[in-house]
Amino acid sequence: xxxxxxxxxxxxxxxxxxxxxxxxxxxxxxxxxxxxxxxxxxxxxxxxxxxxxxxxxxxxxxxxxxxxxxxxxxxxxxxxxxxxxxxxxxxxxxxxxxxxxxxxxxxxxxxxxxxxxxxxxxxxxxxxxxxxxxxxxxxxxxxxxxxxxxxxxxxxxxxxxxxxxxxxxxxxxxxxxxxxxxxxxxxxxxxxxxxxxxxxxxxxxxxxxxxxxxxxxxxxxxxxxxxxxxxxxxxxxxxxxxxxxxxxxxxxxxxxxxxxxxxxxxxxxxxxxxxxxxxxxxxxxxxxxxxxxxxxxxxxxxxxxxxxxxxxxxxxxxxxxxxxxxxxxxxxxxxxxxxxxxxxxxxxxxxxxxxxxxxxxxxxxxxxxxxxxxxxxxxxxxxxxxxxxxxxxxxxxxxxxxxxxxxxxx
Amino acid sequence: xxxxxxxxxxxxxxxxxxxxxxxxxxxxxxxxxxxxxxxxxxxxxxxxxxxxxxxxxxxxxxxxxxxxxxxxxxxxxxxxxxxxxxxxxxxxxxxxxxxxxxxxxxxxxxxxxxxxxxxxxxxxxxxxxxxxxxxxxxxxxxxxxxxxxxxxxxxxxxxxxxxxxxxxxxxxxxxxxxxxxxxxxxxxxxxxxxxxxxxxxxxxxxxxxxxxxxxxxxxxxxxxxxxxxxxxxxxxxxxxxxxxxxxxxxxxxxxxxxxxxxxxxxxxxxxxxxxxxxxxxxxxxxxxxxxxxxxxxxxxxxxxxxxxxxxxxxxxxxxxxxxxxxxxxxxxxxxxxxxxxxxxxxxxxxxxxxxxxxxxxxxxxxxxx
Numbered sequence: 001x002x003x004x005x006x007x008x009x010x011x012x013x014x015x016x017x018x019x020x021x022x023x024x025x026x027x028x029x030x031x032x033x034x035x036x037x038x039x040x041x042x043x044x045x046x047x048x049x050x051x052x053x054x055x056x057x058x059x060x061x062x063x064x065x066x067x068x069x070x071x072x073x074x075x076x077x078x079x080x081x082x083x084x085x086x087x088x089x090x091x092x093x094x095x096x097x098x099x100x101x102x103x104x105x106x107x108x109x110x111x112x113x114x115x116x117x118x119x120x121x122x123x124x125x126x127x128x129x130x131x132x133x134x135x136x137x138x139x140x141x142x143x144x145x146x147x148x149x150x151x152x153x154x155x156x157x158x159x160x161x162x163x164x165x166x167x168x169x170x171x172x173x174x175x176x177x178x179x180x181x182x183x184x185x186x187x188x189x190x191x192x193x194x195x196x197x198x199x200x201x202x203x204x205x206x207x208x209x210x211x212x213x214x215x216x217x218x219x220x221x222x223x224x225x226x227x228x229x230x231x232x233x234x235x236x237x238x239x240x241x242x243x244x245x246x247x248x249x250x251x252x253x254x255x256x257x258x259x260x261x262x263x264x265x266x267x268x269x270x271x272x273x274x275x276x277x278x279x280x281x282x283x284x285x286x287x288x289x290x291x292x293x294x295x296x297x298x299x300x301x302x303x304x305x306x307x308x309x310x311x312x313x314x315x316x317x318x319x320x321x322x323x324x325x326x327x328x329x330x331x332x333x334x335x336x337x338x339x340x341x342x343x344x345x346x347x348x349x350x351x352x353x354x355x356x357x358x359x360x361x362x363x364x365x366x367x368x369x370x371x372x373x374x375x376x377x378x379x380x381x382x383x384x385x386x387x388x389x390x391x392x393x394x395x396x397x398x399x400x401x402x403x404x405x406x407x408x409x410x
Numbered sequence: 411x412x413x414x415x416x417x418x419x420x421x422x423x424x425x426x427x428x429x430x431x432x433x434x435x436x437x438x439x440x441x442x443x444x445x446x447x448x449x450x451x452x453x454x455x456x457x458x459x460x461x462x463x464x465x466x467x468x469x470x471x472x473x474x475x476x477x478x479x480x481x482x483x484x485x486x487x488x489x490x491x492x493x494x495x496x497x498x499x500x501x502x503x504x505x506x507x508x509x510x511x512x513x514x515x516x517x518x519x520x521x522x523x524x525x526x527x528x529x530x531x532x533x534x535x536x537x538x539x540x541x542x543x544x545x546x547x548x549x550x551x552x553x554x555x556x557x558x559x560x561x562x563x564x565x566x567x568x569x570x571x572x573x574x575x576x577x578x579x580x581x582x583x584x585x586x587x588x589x590x591x592x593x594x595x596x597x598x599x600x601x602x603x604x605x606x607x608x609x610x611x612x613x614x615x616x617x618x619x620x621x622x623x624x625x626x627x628x629x630x631x632x633x634x635x636x637x638x639x640x641x642x643x644x645x646x647x648x649x650x651x652x653x654x655x656x657x658x659x660x661x662x663x664x665x666x667x668x669x670x671x672x673x674x675x676x677x678x679x680x681x682x683x684x685x686x687x688x689x690x691x692x693x694x695x696x697x698x699x700x701x702x703x704x705x706x707x708x709x710x711x712x713x714x715x716x717x718x719x720x721x722x723x724x725x726x727x728x729x730x731x732x733x734x735x736x737x738x739x740x741x742x743x744x745x746x747x748x749x750x751x752x753x754x755x756x757x758x759x760x761x762x763x764x765x766x767x768x769x770x771x772x773x774x775x776x777x778x779x
Contacts, residue, residue: 003590004590005594005609007649008613008654012654016619018627018631022630027630206431211432215425215428216421221432222770223766224436224439224440227440227759229773230758231755231758232710233711234711234713234733235728235755236751236755238750239442239443239751241742242748243445248457250445253460286438286442290439294774295774298774343618348622350713353717372622384626388623391623392623399615403611
């Protein structure tokens with residue numbers, strides 16, 4: 001008992017603790033001195049950019065009045081003067097008209113933002129609530145109204161915009177939470193997990209029901225179905241790479257052969273962003289569905305034949321037997337297999353790394369592959385550890401449910 | 411004859427519906443393996459011939475309708491000279507890169523002409539004793555498909571070394587796992603001490619902590635111990651997932667042994683260790699075999715640690731070696747790659763075929779009990 005406990009304490013608890021420590025330090029490969037930097041790897045904001053677009057410059061009772069205002073645009077000028085609450089206010093002025101746009105600390109900033117709105121936007125008239133609005137729209141991106149170091153400052157600045165507009169705050173920083181690729185990986189992890197789990201059930205349940213029938217050679221066929229689960233994925237995925245090859249894919253060959261595609265328009269499975277995700281999901285489903293099948297089959301064989309036989313004699317159809325007897329009796333075991341399977345998929349690295357390496361353009365990056373990318377390939381050990389630790393809370397929730405479940409069963 | 415036939419038919423008929431229903435599932439599960447095998451046996455020109463049905467072999471080019479062949483060309487760097495054939499027309503040839511120092515098929519003075527492919531020397535354009543010029547096609551080799559050429563090529567790669575690393579790691583990890591997990595599982599299943607059940611759950615939970623969380627700290631850990639890039643880094647870390655799994659698996663088996671047998675032995679004056687060795691282990695032997703199989707296959711399948719800790723080509727495990735070193739730059743050598751995949755699957759398939767029932771019981775108990 002003791003050796004095993006000691007080994008596990010040393011080799012799981014210690015690295016796990018070290019992982020947490022790494023994620024709180026500025027550790028980098030090749031850098032001997034690490035220092036504690038708090039949660040900066042997780043989240044460290046450097047600046048908040050306040051962006052705004054679609055400024056409503058004026059509301060007019062009729063469309064004609066609004067159009068008249070748009071035609072006055074060449075006459076408008078930007079003028080700034082001290083604002084009532086401090087700072088400077090930029091207004092668009094023309095003879096007989098003055099529109100207060102925004103307040104800012106510095107005069108030149110206020111002038112610059114107002115000039116951008118005046119000169120670089122396209123003005124359109126739209127109907128809103130029985131009135132006509134003149135909207136200034138920046139096509140390329142939004143107008144940057146300022147860069148701030150605290151959330152409070154950016155929120156305050158947003159209130160100083162004096163015309164209605166669509167505002168948004170872009171957060172820039174060095175923590176993983178400010179990293180758009182990390183957020184993409186997080187989203188992809190969920191997509192990948194749910195996609196594979198649903199498909200595994202859709203394939204695994206009917207396969208288990210069929211294998212549960214009585215027929216000759218059942219043991220052999222059951223053995224054959226499990227083979228994808230047995231062969232190391234790194235090896236069997238090579239066959240999938242070849243099946244999904246950009247030029248010689250057998251799927252493309254068949255589609256061309258049947259006249260669905262022309263040889264010039266074959267599908268690039270791993271190069272297209274949606275198809276790449278589907279491809280890795282397909283490979284994971286292929287590898288994982290035997291596990292689901294075998295677990296459900298174990299649940300099915302545990303159902304006593306007499307119960308099903310009696311139901312049959314009392315006139316229950318196959319569908320009724322499935323809904324009222326089989327599925328409630330298999331549900332517990334199904335839940336456990338599902339939880340296991342979710343954990344496997346959620347933390348999966350191999351399938352994605354081999355099939356797409358997270359590409360094209362990070363579109364199939366998941367937490368595990370991104371952690372590898374950051375921690376091993378790029379050498380940012382701290383950020384890599386922080387990324388991989390993000391898997392832990394979700395795992396913990398899964399395990400909590402699993403334990404609740406095991407306790408109820410026991 | 412006909413009565414035997416109809417007997418066979420009567421026996422098989424009720425199963426037909428099941429077979430028909432299972433066919434698509436089996437096709438999905440097994441197609442990649444069929445594809446791996448057939449690809450590994452196709453000679454290169456056949457492999458990359460889009461005009462031919464890819465599901466089977468062909469020995470005739472889909473574009474030219476000639477048998478697949480490869481020209482023997484005098485390299486441009488050679489100077490012209492009298493050619494001396496080493497092999498006769500119709501003889502088998504071995505391509506230059508498939509084994510160390512292959513025999514040349516011809517000489518121009520002291521310059522060696524090597525065979526570009528495995529095949530049969532079908533024609534000689536420039537007979538022995540005649541002058542051969544740079545860039546001249548002096549003959550061609552007919553390429554047969556199916557052929558074992560890709561399997562022969564593996565000898566010139568570190569494939570067998572990777573296989574050995576994987577097998578040795580798998581076996582050593584299996585031993586370490588059993589040494590740690592059997593006593594631990596026994597203690598958790600039998601001995602009454604406080605926190606017994608809790609400890610069992612903790613061990614199970616450690617199985618659920620994935621390698622993808624641990625590989626970064628481990629890479630520092632093995633680096634600090636100066637065992638990175640050696641097989642020891644794997645032997646030391648693989649038990650982190652085999653020990654928890656096998657302990658959990660074995661606990662179920664130990665619990666199924668009736669306590670009375672042990673109590674009788676205890677009354678007869680046997681020690682705990684003696685009971686374990688003489689009474690319990692023989693009874694739970696199937697469980698131990700299952701645990702051993704899983705320890706081996708889990709190690710053999712491992713990928714992340716092998717990829718992270720081992721940096722030199724020759725020390726890699728098989729799955730990592732195949733994925734990393736059989737691809738040069740962006741070029742995949744599909745034939746040898748598939749041949750390596752087929753050969754690499756064989757050890758696991760053998761273990762699996764010999765222990766199908768143990769394996770499946772392990773899958774279900776591991777997940778369910």
